[in-house]
Amino acid sequence: MYVGRFAPSPTGPLHFGSLVAALASWLDARAARGRWLVRMEDLDAPRQQQGAADLILGTLERLGLNWDGPVVYQSLRLRDYESALEKLRLHTYWCGCTRREISDCSLGIAADGAQIYPGTCRAGLPAGKAARALRVRTDRQPVSFADRAQGPQAQILQKEVGDFVVYRADGQFAYQLAVVVDDAHQGITDVVRGADLLDSTARQIYLQHLLGYSTPRYLHVPAAVNAAGEKLSKQTGARPIDTAKPEQAIRNTLRFLGQAPAVDLEEAIANWDPSRIPRRRAIAIEDG
Numbered sequence: 001m002y003v004g005r006f007a008p009s010p011t012g013p014l015h016f017g018s019l020v021a022a023l024a025s026w027l028d029a030r031a032a033r034g035r036w037l038v039r040m041e042d043l044d045a046p047r048q049q050q051g052a053a054d055l056i057l058g059t060l061e062r063l064g065l066n067w068d069g070p071v072v073y074q075s076l077r078l079r080d081y082e083s084a085l086e087k088l089r090l091h092t093y094w095c096g097c098t099r100r101e102i103s104d105c106s107l108g109i110a111a112d113g114a115q116i117y118p119g120t121c122r123a124g125l126p127a128g129k130a131a132r133a134l135r136v137r138t139d140r141q142p143v144s145f146a147d148r149a150q151g152p153q154a155q156i157l158q159k160e161v162g163d164f165v166v167y168r169a170d171g172q173f174a175y176q177l178a179v180v181v182d183d184a185h186q187g188i189t190d191v192v193r194g195a196d197l198l199d200s201t202a203r204q205i206y207l208q209h210l211l212g213y214s215t216p217r218y219l220h221v222p223a224a225v226n227a228a229g230e231k232l233s234k235q236t237g238a239r240p241i242d243t244a245k246p247e248q249a250i251r252n253t254l255r256f257l258g259q260a261p262a263v264d265l266e267e268a269i270a271n272w273d274p275s276r277i278p279r280r281r282a283i284a285i286e287d288g
């Protein structure tokens with residue numbers, strides 16, 4: 001049985017960029033007569049906005065994007081992340097490097113803009129260093145998968161990303177760990193999300209293997225960006241979806257996803273054709 005999900009961060013109200021991911025995953029799940037779950041990725045407390053989770057849920061309801069089962073909040077699932085870290089124990093090590101030290105000896109910049117960690121603390125914390133973050137050891141085996149929209153993908157983690165953080169220096173579980181634990185816990189078979197996360201997928205598949213989880217299918221839809229090429233977000237000033245005009249919001253989103261126009265969501269489900277999604281990582285739009 002198909003199980004999909006929408007996993008927003010409650011940093012502000014739903015904007016066009018997140019609606020693209022929400023509608024694509026909802027349509028894919030409904031067209032497959034599957035379940036569609038909502039999960040709030042609210043681990044990063046300082047970035048949260050009070051009331052944003054409820055605003056997002058209210059907008060989904062107003063648009064007719066109904067979900068199945070209770071909404072899951074990552075902030076209430078810390079025990080599961082803790083046991084996953086315990087399970088990864090033989091594959092992780094403590095790193096004492098500061099951001100500055102990593103950029104001074106980095107192997108370059110990864111596709112997602114982060115520094116490639118050179119493995120400084122792999123053989124043990126250097127003398128006089130305090131443990132900061134927990135990293136997982138990567139290798140040189142290519143991690144490959146076939147994305148349903150973006151085509152075949154492959155990444156050699158050690159070379160292109162480096163050993164990556166699963167527990168952060170600020171005491172938070174890393175996004176990559178939490179998302180993998182949650183997708184497994186919720187039995188997700190199909191991840192449909194924005195292509196800004198395409199480069200995270202190999203790390204997530206790698207963790208799934210280490211933890212003995214199965215790997216879902218992936219479909220990365222183009223990310224909506226502004227004229228400057230920045231991903232739409234609260235930080236880049238994206239406008240909230242106007243819930244007074246739900247049909248217009250759905251119409252614009254269907255167009256962005258390359259889908260045929262539809263009079264309502266029933267027709268949009270019937271028309272849903274993932275092969276029409278533009279095979280692009282990002283598409284610039286005029287405004288959120």
Ligand SMILES: [Zn+2]
Pocket residue numbers: 094095096097119120121122
């Ligand atoms: Zn280090």
